[in-house]
Amino acid sequence: MTPAGLLVMLFSVGTVTSLFSWCIYKVLTSPGESDKLHAVELHTPDMDQPD
């Protein structure tokens, strides 16, 4: 592994880790944020409607 390779690796891994950590910090420190955060959630409202 060359020094340039090591630099690319450290920069890439460091950047994604920092970004993810900042998101977690923001979610935990913004009031009521965890209730407003959503992902691809498998249970959709149409499942609760009668056929």
Next chain:
Amino acid sequence: MAVAGSAVGLGNFLRFPGLAAQYGGGAFMMAYAISFLIIGLPIGWAEWAMGRYAGSLGYNSAPGAFACIVRSRWAKYAGIIGVIVPVIIYMYYVMIEAWCIGYAVNFWSGRMHFKDAAEAVGYFAGFVGAAGDATAMKFSADTALPWLLAVFVFNFYLIYRGLSRGIEKMCQFGMPLLIVLALLLLGRVMTLGAPDPARPHDSVINGLGYMWNPSKVQVVKATPGPTDKPREVVGAAAIAEAEKEVAASGGALKLVTVSPWSQLWNPSLWLAAAGQIFFSLSVGFGVIIVYASYMKPKDDVVLSGLTASSANEFCEVALGGLITIPAAVAFLGVAGIAGQAGVGLGFKVLPLVFSKMPAGAFFGGAFFFMLFLAAVTSSISMLQPGIAFVEEALGVGRRASVAILGMLTAFGAGMALFFTADLKALDTLDFWVGTFLIFVLATVQIIIFGWVWGIDRGFEEMHRGAAFQVPRVFRPIIQWLCPGFLLLVFALWLMRDVFGFDLATLKPGAVSSYVSDLFGAKSSLAAQLSVALVVAVSVFFGLLTARSRAYAKAERGLPKHD
């Protein structure tokens, strides 16, 4: 935790390392990082915002969302691509899901213990039926058929009975566990060193070099023939040996250093990097727009999108990127993995790593089971755009919609299972839908968001309920850079990799195998039928869209339910 959990998928541990290996590590990472910033994040945010807006009018499918935003007859037909992509990808994704559960159970039952790479590669070929068509259609634990049937029925049972809350809860614990397992595996891989003392160049440190070095050192023939390919060498000792080999060749061989800048001229690299961003962030899939439509008006689409993306990038780069390639180089060598791409690398290499670690059967089984869980959530999420579309287009209930989708996807998955020689059907569908159509959909979406809907309106909608403001630099990125980048890379890729043009001289050459598979003397029945399936599904969805009353309302900007 749920957001992070839903972001983890097969693409992180299997597809990403394969592509990075194929396109040469460091340069691929540069294209990948740029793609993340100028296409992944902006298109993701655009999809979240457009989906939530469409949902506020009662539309939950891409054709409905496009129609109510653009308010034109053509928009709903463009939106069909957002249904075709996830439905067709589901047809082959479910195969890979079946491989995961098959590998998990076989590890736990002690059936999988490999002495060397040849054994692991041979087992994979037999399991998926790569040797010939229909060879995986046997009822054996060592072939894909029984696992595919079980997985297909399991998925549809879950969504037909509305049991997805159960699997969602399971994933809330399962996905963090997958990350812990990946960290354990990372620790094991980093301490592998050079497992075979007779081959000291095949080491983890050279694997990391292969993955991350921006410049490549290659041995090439002085006058290469059409089938000659450069051989990459990594590490000071291997390069010194290659120098001796070149000196002894009497001028027949030469050693060249390929800079990252020259690698970045390859449009295929950019398309692969962009495609991976689409695949792992699920942007350009037609999935996010559907799930965002179920959000409340004040939910935070900006932080939701960023958290899901960053969690995914962490798993992909910091875990997936450090495990598979270094382990592959340690066991197979740089020459052994050259040209290997896609998920195959993970299924050939990781089982060998597990075979060589203490309690490998347990960890191997656990790892592939966690991948299976991740795949279940992804595959079910791929069905929702199709389900929501059929519900909306035909005005039917969920169960009827699930039944229609079940029949359609069973036919496609059956085809992918039958035509397994060289995984031709899977590869063809992944190229034309998993790469080509995703690119088209992403381009259409960002143009609609930035130009048709308008950047001001789009930003206003995006920031409703947001915890932070998206930097203003993303306005020109969304309007100019993102569509310009997509169109340029797409045009260069079409010229070079589909129609065979030499971009330096602009002279035409041999067309891509994906094109020659469809026409002429070298055509492949599996490839032709795969493309025919995509066309037939498109026509079917087009007819449903044309007859839909809901979409007629959407075109006029009216809510679905007055």
